[in-house]
Amino acid sequence: MGPLIPNGVIPYEWNNIIAILIGIFFGFILEASGFSSSRKLAGVFYGYDFAVLKVFFTAALVALIGILYMDYLGYLNMEQLYIHPTYLWGAIIGGVVMGVGFVAAGFCPGTSLCAVAIGKIDAIVYVIGIMAGIFIFSELYTLFEPIYNGYFEGNITLMDSLGVNRYWFAFIFTIIAIVAFAASDMIRKRVKKIFY
Amino acid sequence: MVNRKTAKFLSFRYTILAIIFVVLAGGLVLLPKYEKHEGINPEELLSNSVSPERYISTDALANKIISQDPSFILIDVRGEDEFSKYSLPNAINIPLKNLLDEDSLMYLNQNQYDVVLFSNDNFYADQAWILGNRLSFQNLKVLKGGINNWYKTIINPPIPTETMPAQEFDLYTFRKSASMFFGVVYPEQIKEVKKPVVKKVIPKKVIPIKKKKKMPVEGGC
Numbered sequence: 521m522g523p524l525i526p527n528g529v530i531p532y533e534w535n536n537i538i539a540i541l542i543g544i545f546f547g548f549i550l551e552a553s554g555f556s557s558s559r560k561l562a563g564v565f566y567g568y569d570f571a572v573l574k575v576f577f578t579a580a581l582v583a584l585i586g587i588l589y590m591d592y593l594g595y596l597n598m599e600q601l602y603i604h605p606t607y608l609w610g611a612i613i614g615g616v617v618m619g620v621g622f623v624a625a626g627f628c629p630g631t632s633l634c635a636v637a638i639g640k641i642d643a644i645v646y647v648i649g650i651m652a653g654i655f656i657f658s659e660l661y662t663l664f665e666p667i668y669n670g671y672f673e674g675n676i677t678l679m680d681s682l683g684v685n686r687y688w689f690a691f692i693f694t695i696i697a698i699v700a701f702a703a704s705d706m707i708r709k710r711v712k713k714i715f716y
Numbered sequence: 717m718v719n720r721k722t723a724k725f726l727s728f729r730y731t732i733l734a735i736i737f738v739v740l741a742g743g744l745v746l747l748p749k750y751e752k753h754e755g756i757n758p759e760e761l762l763s764n765s766v767s768p769e770r771y772i773s774t775d776a777l778a779n780k781i782i783s784q785d786p787s788f789i790l791i792d793v794r795g796e797d798e799f800s801k802y803s804l805p806n807a808i809n810i811p812l813k814n815l816l817d818e819d820s821l822m823y824l825n826q827n828q829y830d831v832v833l834f835s836n837d838n839f840y841a842d843q844a845w846i847l848g849n850r851l852s853f854q855n856l857k858v859l860k861g862g863i864n865n866w867y868k869t870i871i872n873p874p875i876p877t878e879t880m881p882a883q884e885f886d887l888y889t890f891r892k893s894a895s896m897f898f899g900v901v902y903p904e905q906i907k908e909v910k911k912p913v914v915k916k917v918i919p920k921k922v923i924p925i926k927k928k929k930k931m932p933v934e935g936g937c
Binding site (some may be wrong): 694 | 730734737738740741742744745747
């Protein structure tokens with residue numbers, strides 16, 4: 521049956537409309553749960569607020585377990601899902617650059633746009649920074665191209681590269697997540713309370 | 717307000733959520749596994765196999781070969797001995813029994829070229845087509861009528877009778893020229909060729925030229 525759009529359950533033309541609707545809800549919930557505040561986002565690096573870690577880890581888990589169940593029950597064909605291609609070094613270097621930007625500015629690209637929407641000046645500066653970064657990357661594209669297009673590993677998942685049964689992987693991942701949640705709670709209790 | 721009991725219960729809410737996660741994930745591990753249906757589903761296979769688009773006619777193929785269309789690969793699924801006797805130009809031989817070898821998958825499982833399968837009739841080519849489709853290979857086509865039809869239509873096209881419509885004559889001219897491309901020689905072609913006049917070769921007289929005496933070296937570098 522699923523995925524709904526490729527299998528024609530929902531007409532293809534709805535694609536963008538649904539994307540916009542999901543985007544609006546996503547932005548709304550990010551803002552509602554305080555993710556448009558750079559202090560809250562940066563808290564995960566300074567140890568006084570682990571909401572980011574918990575939220576994104578939980579989201580990944582819910583999606584992972586949900587998809588595996590839906591696939592098992594035949595509501596969703598997992599082979600039709602899009603798997604992001606892995607360009608190993610591009611991903612590592614890009615991840616480091618993005619991580620530095622995240623610590624320095626306290627936003628990730630999604631939440632920064634969310635904060636721009638409510639008029640935060642630091643977020644506006646951040647988005648201008650993103651644009652500058654994109655501009656520099658595009659201008660120097662020929663220089664970066666071997667990394668950008670190289671080290672291609674195909675559309676692999678962690679289950680492929682580790683060679684673990686996917687159900688066991690989901691289980692181990694859940695345990696890791698819960699341990700991480702407990703540990704982050706313990707750290708938060710030790711760190712001096714910051715009012716923000 | 718929440719009463720004391722609910723408050724006490726709610727203070728454990730994260731623990732409860734964590735337990736729900738572990739139970740759900742553990743459930744995935746413990747669920748009985750079953751063999752999943754791989755490849756495309758039966759309905760899709762049926763609709764692919766009844767679609768006339770999976771065939772390519774001999775005329776279309778001849779046109780492609782003559783116009784040197786680079787977008788397709790010809791694959792002969794007959795045995796090696798038959799392949800060595802006669803096959804289409806630039807065809808690759810993958811006997812049906814070797815269809816799923818690693819070397820042959822390289823040709824079949826890609827989405828850059830159209831793959832035209834053929835055998836003597838459509839029979840073996842169709843079998844190969846079904847197998848390929850079942851494994852969701854893309855762009856497989858079958859030569860309609862196979863080599864036999866190729867021979868009947870392109871190599872030895874039937875001459876249309878006078879009462880036939882003009883299209884038949886056009887088709888015949890196309891086929892005839894196509895067959896010439898593939899090396900068939902027609903009688904009227906031979907008549908036109910004049911016998912090359914063989915000229916008597918008059919042996920050239922060799923007049924030996926006496927070598928001049930060595931000249932003293934002029935200059936030098």
